[in-house]
Amino acid sequence: MKMPQDSEPTALQAMPAFGGGPPLSHFEFWPAWLFYAPVWLWIVGLMVRYRSIRLPLIANVGFPAGGLVGERKSELFARLTGPERAHLPGYVVVTRTSEEPHAALPQITAQLAAAGLEYPLVAKPDIGCRGAGVQPIRGANDLARYLEDFPCGETFLLQRMVDVEGEAGVFYVRQPGASRGRIVSLTLKYFPKVTGDGHSTLRELIERDPRAGRVPQLYLARFRHQLDDVLPAGTVQRLVFSGSHSKGAIFRNGAAHIAPAMETRFDRIADAIPGFHFGRFDVRFADFAAFQRGEDFAIIEYNGAGAEMTHIWDSRMRLGEAWWTLCRQFSLLFAIGAANRKRGARPESWRAFLQQWQREKSLVARYPITR
Secondary structure, eight states: OOOOOOSSOBOOBSOOOOOOSOSSOTTTTOOHHHHHHHHHHHHHHHHHHHTOSOGGGGSSTTSGGGGSSSOBHHHHHHHOOGGGGGGSOOEEEEEOOSSOHHHHHHHHHHHHHHTTOOSSEEEEESBOOTTTTOEEEOSHHHHHHHHHHSOTTOEEEEEEOOOBSEEEEEEEEOOTTOSOOEEEEEEEEEOOEEEOOSSSBHHHHHHHSTTGGGSGGGTTTTTTTTTTOBOOTTOEEESOSSOOGGGTOEEEEOGGGOOHHHHHHHHHHHHTSTTOOEEEEEEEESBHHHHHTTOSEEEEEEEOTTOOOGGGGOTTOOHHHHHHHHHHHHHHHHHHHHHHHHTTOOOOOHHHHHHHHHHHHHHHTTSOOOO
């Protein structure tokens, strides 16, 4: 791969036009209980149909809870083997010890050097979802602050920063025993920005933006120390680093851009992950055409049964279509779990599942703020 490693984002080549549509869909930031209520009714129907509540836990055999909750990013990365592992940016796993953060830096620096890693990096909790706790780390001071805010005794990854503008979520499904799978959803991700005019503060620019001004809570806390700064004319400020919708990234449905070569590449990647049948790969790339050819992209993260077809958060999406997409997603999940059950797979206990869920929920509440 030829992914750039510069500290400044590389210009994106040939990314599809952002497109029109409203700044937000009317349901985009509904409370989760309200938006997902019809989907939960569908899931109950699937449980009755398949006579099992725990089938999703064996959709990806060998993953903790099938990748539904509690999986460690480091363990998922370790499952990707062979030549396709080249798509992973380099990383190290760090445990936050009781040491004073600056005292721990020499050992972490030695870890980074042994792995051939240099700043800038990305810190991300080993356990977590929806971009929780993800921050860019551009130097030792950033790392010390992250260590200070991170829960003691827990682990996080320091990953080589792939700071390019192109990001996508690739949702891949393969039936157990099949030689090939399908990309059933492609989400193109865009990072909101504001441009300085020489007299407006950052707060004013955010509040005037057609989209950011509708959901300022996603950005104001992140820039709380810079909100009164006046951006010089022409200065562009990116409002979010993490490609997470819940943290402020903008999503678009990219289904029309799924290409045969792309699916072939993800077939090979799935082949290199034992037990993988269902989930989403979050990837970054500098050249969209190369990505469509299955070339020159980095897998910054991937998830199993807990992944979502995120193109539903395109502001042009209709509510009924979003609900139907998720119902289809869970139908696929249960069908794969049922197929694996026939092949002898057995889910873990409810007790183990609930312990993982409670642990993840507790940790996410304690992570540093997402940048």
